[in-house]
Structure formats: structure tokens, C-alpha cells
Amino acid sequence: MDITEIITNLVFQLAVIIFAARIFGKLASRVGIPSVLGELISGIIIGPFALGGLSLPGFPHGLFGVTESLAGAVSPELYAFSQIASIILLFSSGLETDLSLFIKYSVSGGIIGLGGVVVSFFFGAGCAMLILPVLEIECSGLFDIKCLFLGIMSTATSVGITARILSDKKKMDSPEGVTILAAAVFDDVLGIVLLAVVMGIVSALGSGAALSGGKIGLIALKAFGIWLVATVVFILLSKKIARFVRLFGGATDFSIAALGVAFLLAGFFEKESIAMIIGAYTTGLALSGTDIAPVIQEKIHSLYKFFVPIFFAVTGMSVDITKLFSRNVLICGGIYTLLAVFSKLLGCGLPALGLGFNIKGGFRIGSGMIPRGEVALIIAGIGLTAKDASGLPIVNQDLFGVVILMTLVTTLVAPPILNVSLSIKGRGTKKEVASSESQIFEWDFKNQELTHLVMDILHRDLRAEGFYVQMMNITDGICTARRGDTAISLREEDTKLIIETDEKDMGFVKGELYEIMLRLNKSMQSLSALKNTASLQYGFASPENRVTNSITRYLNPACISVNLKGNTKEEIFEELLTLLCQSGNVKNREMVKLSLMEREKSMSTGLEKGIAIPHAKTDGVKETCVAIGIKADGVDFNSMDGKPAQIFVMLVSPINGANPLMRAMAAFSGALMHEEIRTALLQAKTPEGVIDVLKDSKKL
Incomplete structure (x- = not known):
């Protein structure tokens, strides 16, 4: 296969992934579950083990046919896209981490976060010892690399859904809510540290070295040391890094430069046999304390929205659906999931009992830490491509299916468990706190x-x-x-x-x-x-304005009248609104009227030379619509030149989406500023005649 064919296939694949991920992501959001799960499921459905493996014209092995490569079931090109996405995802996660909070705030949050990580790690690793033989996978003990991976994947917490529930239940500022959110910060950082340690061990195994307990300790110390030194150095230099990226220009330019720094550190970490995502997270964590952090978040949001769904879809494509629903995978996945839930309840809830919370409070805190999410999936993907000492993937398809099940189920069961815990009457602390309402x-x-x-x-x-x-x-x-x-x-x-x-x-x-x-x-x-100055007032009312397709694109004979009956501004408004409703795009007439009247109160839309263009943006319409009315005798419209208005163009568009209201206004005003166009419109006898005149105006 030549390079052109490879790129062509990639373009088709990305197109399908983009649409599938967004469709399933929106469907998931509508039923109240995180969009990430919808994106993951979309990948499973269109992947090489399902619809993507079906033969199609031009794709005899399927659009996403199974490939034997270092990237596993997906092509190296798609895998590269997903890795870029994981760097953007973890860089964003680091930016969202409140570094000051991590260093200074909430001792109880730190202890609970540590408890959740330690207990869930050992529960996950211990569970792996039980399920690996069932899946016919060799296991050498608790410190087998596969056990360590399942331990790490059990630690990851995703509290975005927890935050939404706490907010809806008015518990965000409760002792339990504050503690959960603080613990989540520590949980994220500690999970990253554990991954750095395990990736150091993976690297040593890949080199064929025999590992004793002492050597594992040294490798862990080295990996932790590299992460710690890089983190401390970047935090200390964060303000200088911020000044450096600002040299590249405005907000968009320095935000992209900051992402470039994340890629640089990610590459360095990978060279040191530590996962790239750790370098990306470290960069974000260091910059999170600078004043440019919120600006970077805003500017890379579009990149995030493009790349990250691709990552989750590609992760789903790596799932062999035939093995996902095999008896052994379902049994082992169920056991692993139960222990993952129980470990957070125990690991986070138990320490809470010693920090001023009662059993109710401990249960609420543990419930809030149950959901797994993005980081667990990233770690699973790393394990799917990383090799052990024998050259086999650390996480094979059976284990990958177990992790996918755990991530899906914990994310789905967490909301009802948390809702139940919050519905239990009574305070969650042993003593009455200063305020609880x-x-x-x-x-x-x-x-x-x-x-x-x-x-x-x-x-x-x-x-x-x-x-x-x-x-x-x-x-x-x-x-x-x-x-x-x-x-x-x-x-x-x-x-x-x-x-x-x-x-x-x-x-x-x-x-x-x-x-x-x-x-x-x-x-x-x-x-x-400023708005009353002659230089700014209705700048679009100029014959020099470009007359584009906007002038005829939305025209409908049913929405045009050449003989308006009204004799007042209010009556003309009502007639135009009635015409506008003929477009079929008006969802709520009263909402449209209110928006138009509000706009009219701020300043009259009567221009000069007998022209008025009432306009507004409102959720009362489905898409941009136009109504045109002509009143040869004219009506007082409080116009700029004090003369009656004779030609009326009512323009309305939705608040959101690509609806170029101002360009349409500029196009209409540009045409109507020409005397010959106004004269022809006033002489038009039918709506079709009005449309013909406006079409001819594009030739001016």
C-alpha cells in the first residue's frame, strides 16, 4: 500500500469516527451518562471487530479491517492520532488541577485521596491474581506487571459526573462535597505517580533484565525521581515558561506554544521509558498556577473537542466484541468491577471516619469517588500496546475487555449510589458543623x-x-x-x-x-x-456593502407582501411577524416578538431613505428567516433621517449556530442603499417581482 492510499484511507476513517463519536456522545448525554461512554461505544460498533470489518467497495477488508501492527487492532496512523489526543487530554487535566489546592489545602482530602489510591491499587492487583488464571493468563504473583497494571487502572477517579450530582443536590459546599473534590485532586496526581513507577518497571522488563524485589524498588525510585524532579523544576520555572510562550504572540499563539511545551516534555518522558501522558500532565500542572492557565484552556478547547473524542472512539475500536461478551470476561469483569466499587467505598470512606465524618458521611465520600473514566482508559490503551518480557501485550484482549466493563459499569452505577447516599437523612459529620444548609x-x-x-x-x-x-x-x-x-x-x-x-x-x-x-x-x-456617534451608527447602512447570496438565500414568496396594511410601527411589526411565520422556521411567535421589541427599544432599526431592518437573535426560530414588506405611503419608524419608512426587511436568526445575521443585514442594506433598487421594489406588483429585483441587485 503506497503513502497516498494510506492517507486516503485515514481521511475516510477519521470522517466516520468524527461523526460516529459525536452522534453517540450526544445520545449518551441525552440519557444522562457521560459523553465519553457514548464515544467509547461508537468505537466498539464501528471498529474492526464489528461493522468496521465488513467488506465495502474500495475496502475489501473493511474500512477498519484488523491490522497486525505495533498499534494492535488499529492502524499506526489512527493510533498516532489517539496518542496526540491523549497528550491534549492530560495537558488539559493538569491545567484544571488547582496546584495551590494540592499543596496547601485540605489535609483530610489528601488523606482520603491517598487511602482511595492505596486500597484500590492493592484490591485491583489482588483481583488480577484471581482472574488471570481464569482467563488462562500466566501470573507470577502480586508484583506481576499485569497485576500492577490492573491495580493502577483501579485507582483512577473521574469526578466530573460526581460534581454534577453534588451540584444538582445542592451539596457542592457540604463537608462531604468539599472533601470529595479535594480528594480527587490528590487522587489524580497519585495515580500519575503510580503509572510513572510501573512504566519504569515495564521498560526494565522489555530490556530482558531479571527483576528481584530490590531491583523493582530501585526502578520505582528512579521513575518516581524523574517525575518528581521534572515536576518541581517545571513548577519553579512556571512563570518563566509562561513568559516564554507569551513571546509567540497573542492568546491563541501562546496557548499553542504552551501545548508545544507539553509535547516536548511528553517526548522526554517517553524517551526515559515513562508514559508520554505523564509529561503532558506535568506541564499542565505546572502552568495551572499561572495567570495564562484559563486562557490556554479556552484556546485549546477546539483542539480538545476534535481530538479527544477520536481517542475514546479509537480506544473502543480496540475492543474485540466477541471476547468482551465471553463468559470468562463477563465473570472476571464483574468481579473486578465489584472490587473497584468496594475499594473506593472502603479506601475513601474508612479514613473519613477518623477525620470527623460518621458512617453516612464516609459512605457519601466513598460513593463520590467510584466513577472511573478517561485516565483508566488511557492506561488500558498503554497496556494494550506495551510488551512484557516475552514480547506479548501486557493487557491482552481479554484483560482489555475486563477494564472496559469496569469503566462502563462504575461510571453508570456511581450516580444512583451517590444519589442514594445523599438521600439518607441526617448530617454526615460526627459533630454539628458551622453550617450545613x-x-x-x-x-x-x-x-x-x-x-x-x-x-x-x-x-x-x-x-x-x-x-x-x-x-x-x-x-x-x-x-x-x-x-x-x-x-x-x-x-x-x-x-x-x-x-x-x-x-x-x-x-x-x-x-x-x-x-x-x-x-x-x-x-x-x-x-x-459611542453608539450615537455618526461614525459608528449603523455602519452597515452603506451602498458599498458586499451584496452576497444572503440577499436571496432565505427569500420565500410566502413571506413577502407588496401592500402592507398597517399605519403604525406596531401594526407593521405584527404584519411582518405573520409573514415571518409563513417560513415554517418560527417555533415561538411571542418569543420572536419579544426579542424584536427588546432590540427596537435599544435603538430604532429605521435607517434612512425609507428603509427599516428590524432584526434580532432568538431561540424562537429554528434557522435564519426573512420577511419583506412594502408600504408605498410610508410609516413613521423613528428613522435616522426622520422620514417615513417604506421598505421593511425583518431578519431573525437563532442565538447559537452558524447563522450569519449581520452579513445578511449588510447584504440587504447594501442593495437597498441604491436608489434604482428602492424604486423597483416600490413598483413591484408581486412577491416574485420583489425577489427578481433583489436577485438583480447582486449585479451592482
Whole structure:
């Protein structure tokens, strides 16, 4: 197969993966489970062991036919894409880790996180000793590399779903909620350290060296030392690294440069026989304490959204579905899953009993640490391609199926278990805490952009007040802010900002939000003064504007009237709205009317030369729609030149999505500024005649 054919196949494969991952990811979100599971399942379905292995024209062995390569069942090209994605994923995870919180905050969180990692590691490794013989895999004891891998995969925790449940149950700032989120930070870091140690052992085995207990200890010490030195050095140099990447230009440029640093350290770690993802995570962790961290997160979000679903789909494609549902894999997967759940309940819940929590509190904390997710899948993928001393994959298809089952089941069962634990009446602490009741403050800004703006400012202000602000996930709208015994949960839902905290702290939060609104109001007053200047007012009302296909793309004879009946602005509005509804794109007439009237209140859409273009963005329509009306006698529309308006173009588009409202407005105004077009429109006798005139305007 030549290079052109290889690349062509890759292009087709990526196209199918992109659509499959997004379709299944959205379906998963709709039924209330993490999108990552949908993406994983999409890979299983389209993979080489299922639909991807079916013969197709031009693909005799299937689009994703099984390949025998170092990358396992997928092609080296796809595997390379998934590895790039894993670096982006772990770099983002590192950026989301609150370094200050990890170093300074919550001793109880550290102890509970450590307990969860240690207990789940030994439970996972011990379980491997039991199930490996059942799967007819050789096992030399607890420190067999396969046992160590299953131990590490059992430690990983994904608390994004836990954070959502805590927020919905108004428990984000409860003692249990704060402790879970703090423990998750330690859990992530400790899991990365364990992976570094085990990868050092894998490297030594790959070289054919005989390993005694003492040698394993030295290898572990070396791997841990490399990670620790790199982490400390990067943290100490984090501000200099931030200054360095800023040299490359604006926010987008320095964010890409920061990702380049992550790739550099990832490559160095791989050369030292430590997984690349550890280097990526370390870079993110070091930069998380700098002022550019939130900017980098925002700018690489598109890369994350493109690459990371590909990673999970490719991981799913590596699953041999025939072995996934074999009797032995199901039995061993069930045992491994039960122990994975129990180990978190025990490892995190038991230490909580010695830290001021009662049995209820310990159960809640353990429940919140149950979900496994992204990191477990990444480690499983590493094991699938890494080789042991005999040259065989450390994690074969049977073991891979066991891990996939564990990840799926723990993620699915965690929400109901946590919901049950939170529904048990009574406090979770042995003694009454200072406050245990949360309040929720919800504010609808009626505008998504304004909600984003206020959220960003609130983040900055809370950091300035000494709070540790942490996003729970790059794709999640939830973040937490903590300082001492004060915990605040912040999240966005469409145009709403929802804040949850203890009732004793709500006054502070409302005061902070009030100050933000005052500052924004002052800024808006400055903008209001500018909007009335002749140089800015309706800049699109110019005959020089480009007349594009937008002028005819949305035209429909049913939405055009050459003889409007109304004699007032309000009556014209109602007639145009009725015409607009003929497009079939209006979902809610009243919502559309409200948006148009709100826009009209801020400034009249009457231009000059008898033209008015009322417009708005609203969720009341499915897609951009246009209504055109002509009133030869004219109607007072509070136009710029004080003259009656005769030609009306009503433009409405959805708030989200690719709906070029302003370009359409510019195209219409560009055409209507020409006198011959206005004259022809006023003389038109039918809606079809109006469309013909506007089509001819593109020739101007």
C-alpha cells in the first residue's frame, strides 16, 4: 500500500469516527451518562471487530479491517492520532488541577485521596491474581506487571459526573462535597505517580533484565525521581515558561506554544521509558498556577473537542466484541468491577471516619469517588500496546475487555449510589458543623455572551480574594471556588448563572456579583455614548456593502407582501411577524416578538431613505428567516433621517449556530442603499417581482 492510499484511507476513517463519536456522545448525554461512554461505544460498533470489518467497495477488508501492527487492532496512523489526543487530554487535566489546592489545602482530602489510591491499587492487583488464571493468563504473583497494571487502572477517579450530582443536590459546599473534590485532586496526581513507577518497571522488563524485589524498588525510585524532579523544576520555572510562550504572540499563539511545551516534555518522558501522558500532565500542572492557565484552556478547547473524542472512539475500536461478551470476561469483569466499587467505598470512606465524618458521611465520600473514566482508559490503551518480557501485550484482549466493563459499569452505577447516599437523612459529620444548609442564587442574564462574561470576571475576582478556583472539566460548566471553610459552586446553564454556597457566605457572593454589575454598567454607559456617534451608527447602512447570496438565500414568496396594511410601527411589526411565520422556521411567535421589541427599544432599526431592518437573535426560530414588506405611503419608524419608512426587511436568526445575521443585514442594506433598487421594489406588483429585483441587485 503506497503513502497516498494510506492517507486516503485515514481521511475516510477519521470522517466516520468524527461523526460516529459525536452522534453517540450526544445520545449518551441525552440519557444522562457521560459523553465519553457514548464515544467509547461508537468505537466498539464501528471498529474492526464489528461493522468496521465488513467488506465495502474500495475496502475489501473493511474500512477498519484488523491490522497486525505495533498499534494492535488499529492502524499506526489512527493510533498516532489517539496518542496526540491523549497528550491534549492530560495537558488539559493538569491545567484544571488547582496546584495551590494540592499543596496547601485540605489535609483530610489528601488523606482520603491517598487511602482511595492505596486500597484500590492493592484490591485491583489482588483481583488480577484471581482472574488471570481464569482467563488462562500466566501470573507470577502480586508484583506481576499485569497485576500492577490492573491495580493502577483501579485507582483512577473521574469526578466530573460526581460534581454534577453534588451540584444538582445542592451539596457542592457540604463537608462531604468539599472533601470529595479535594480528594480527587490528590487522587489524580497519585495515580500519575503510580503509572510513572510501573512504566519504569515495564521498560526494565522489555530490556530482558531479571527483576528481584530490590531491583523493582530501585526502578520505582528512579521513575518516581524523574517525575518528581521534572515536576518541581517545571513548577519553579512556571512563570518563566509562561513568559516564554507569551513571546509567540497573542492568546491563541501562546496557548499553542504552551501545548508545544507539553509535547516536548511528553517526548522526554517517553524517551526515559515513562508514559508520554505523564509529561503532558506535568506541564499542565505546572502552568495551572499561572495567570495564562484559563486562557490556554479556552484556546485549546477546539483542539480538545476534535481530538479527544477520536481517542475514546479509537480506544473502543480496540475492543474485540466477541471476547468482551465471553463468559470468562463477563465473570472476571464483574468481579473486578465489584472490587473497584468496594475499594473506593472502603479506601475513601474508612479514613473519613477518623477525620470527623460518621458512617453516612464516609459512605457519601466513598460513593463520590467510584466513577472511573478517561485516565483508566488511557492506561488500558498503554497496556494494550506495551510488551512484557516475552514480547506479548501486557493487557491482552481479554484483560482489555475486563477494564472496559469496569469503566462502563462504575461510571453508570456511581450516580444512583451517590444519589442514594445523599438521600439518607441526617448530617454526615460526627459533630454539628458551622453550617450545613446551602442556598442557590440564580440569575438569568437573557444573553449567553453576557453570562460568559460575568462568569469570567467572577472567576478573576474570586482569585483576587484568595480563593482557589477550579474547573471540574474542560467541557463541564461547573467550577468550584474554595478558601478556608468557604466553598462556592458556580455553573452556567444557557443564559443563567447559578451560584450555590452556604447561606452565611451568600451575602459575600451577591455583593461580589453586584460590584461586577456596577462595573459592567459603567462600561456599558461608555459604549452607549459611542453608539450615537455618526461614525459608528449603523455602519452597515452603506451602498458599498458586499451584496452576497444572503440577499436571496432565505427569500420565500410566502413571506413577502407588496401592500402592507398597517399605519403604525406596531401594526407593521405584527404584519411582518405573520409573514415571518409563513417560513415554517418560527417555533415561538411571542418569543420572536419579544426579542424584536427588546432590540427596537435599544435603538430604532429605521435607517434612512425609507428603509427599516428590524432584526434580532432568538431561540424562537429554528434557522435564519426573512420577511419583506412594502408600504408605498410610508410609516413613521423613528428613522435616522426622520422620514417615513417604506421598505421593511425583518431578519431573525437563532442565538447559537452558524447563522450569519449581520452579513445578511449588510447584504440587504447594501442593495437597498441604491436608489434604482428602492424604486423597483416600490413598483413591484408581486412577491416574485420583489425577489427578481433583489436577485438583480447582486449585479451592482
